[in-house]
Amino acid sequence: MHMVTCIYCGDRFNRDKEAFIQISARRFAHAKCVPEHQKNISKQEQDYNDLINYIKKLYNVPAVLPTVIKQIKDFRQEYGYTYVGMRKSLHWFYELKNNPISKSNNTIGIIPYIYEDVKDYYYHLYLGELAAEEDVSIPPPKSVTIHSPTCVPELQRRELFNLEDDDE
Ligand SMILES: [Zn+2]
Secondary structure (H helix, E strand, O other): OOOOOOOOOOOEEEEEOOOOOEEEEEEEEOOOEEEEEEHHHHHHHHHHHHHHHHHHHHHHOOOHHHHHHHHHHHHHHHHHHHHHHHHHHHHHHHHHHHOHHHHHHOOOOHHHHHHHHHHHHHHHHHHHHHHHHHHHHOOOOOOOOOOOOOOOOOOHHHHHHHOOOOOO
């Protein structure tokens, strides 16, 4: 019996009994965990590229400043901000709220000051969309199905919501 730890899901498993991939001399993963991991990686890369491209377009520059690259990294590591969330924050502040881009110095230092507001904004937008969907999908009386009520406290619901839902 060879017990190893999957580097992706963290579970211990017996590699004699389950399909595995050997990543390096001492690192293993469930074969089933690999596709999901690769999907996450490429989504992250895509989100990151979207953010970089958005900043270039917003500030009308051919490349983002090294300062900005560092800011993105810091915001992600220190505050746990997502690339999508950062992009939406800039979009909200400069395009929806029309704040002057000239004051940005082509950096993104504004993000920590607005991130929570932006989350609120998209959260309410999301609720509005849900409400609108409910309006159009009310079934005719004869086919009404009664669902048992699920009561989710406001706070818990807010935690479930994040800016990853990228459906602009
Ligand atoms: Zn695994």
